[in-house]
Amino acid sequence: MTIRRFLKRTALTIVILAVVGFIAFLYFIPPLTMVSVESLVKPEAAAPPSLDDIKDPAERALAERGRYLVTVTGCTGCHTPQGSAGPDWDDYLAGGGKFIEDGSGSAISANLTPDPETGLGRLHDDEVLRVLRSGVFPDGHQAGARQMPWPAFSKWTPEDRHAVLVYLRHLRPVWHRIPNPDPHATVGDPQAIDADYGADYGVKKRDR
Secondary structure, three states: OOHHHHHHHHHHHHHHHHHHHHHHHHHHOOOHHHOOHHHHHHHHHHOOOOOOOOOOHHHHHHHHHHHHHHHHHOHHHHHOOEEOOEEOHHHOOOOOOEEEOEOOOEEEOOOOOOOOOOOHHHOOHHHHHHHHHHOEOOOOOEOOOOOOOHHHHOOOOHHHHHHHHHHHHOOOOOOEEOOOOOOOOOEOOOOHHHHHEOOOOOEEHHHO
16 A cells, blocks of 8 residues: 555545534434523513503503514624623613724724713704714714614614614613724724624713
């Protein structure tokens, strides 16, 4: 047997063993169905504040509709700070997720709680609704569609955008200062988004 034939057979054997091992690995992984859906979503489902204290039934119904839209849209994935063990649900929707795109600068998700200094409490209703409708912030800059999916929000009805606003006004205020956007910031490493996505880049009160 020549060396070349021996090397070919050895390589083929290694490939076969790797494929068999991978199949066995997949076979013995516990299926996701063994974990109840309720247990997977329980932390996020428990994070939003109760709306039972809203006395006006019409306002409570609006807030509940807003909570539904915020949940199914996945707002928590970008706007809830990330800790070492995952989302920091104590600071629900307090912002801090960083998004960077090669050559187009960076953005950090806003604090959506009604904190009067660092959150939506400092903005008028019309300013918040304009962001949802067109992605235009009070300072005049427009968020990139990849950094904030405002084109999808623009297709909501005015009633749905109002419901989201009502819901956000009823969140627990969290002091969490988010840096102002830097339109001149650029990123040279296209892989950087994998390193920085979801990190907590705000300045929290307890850290001051």
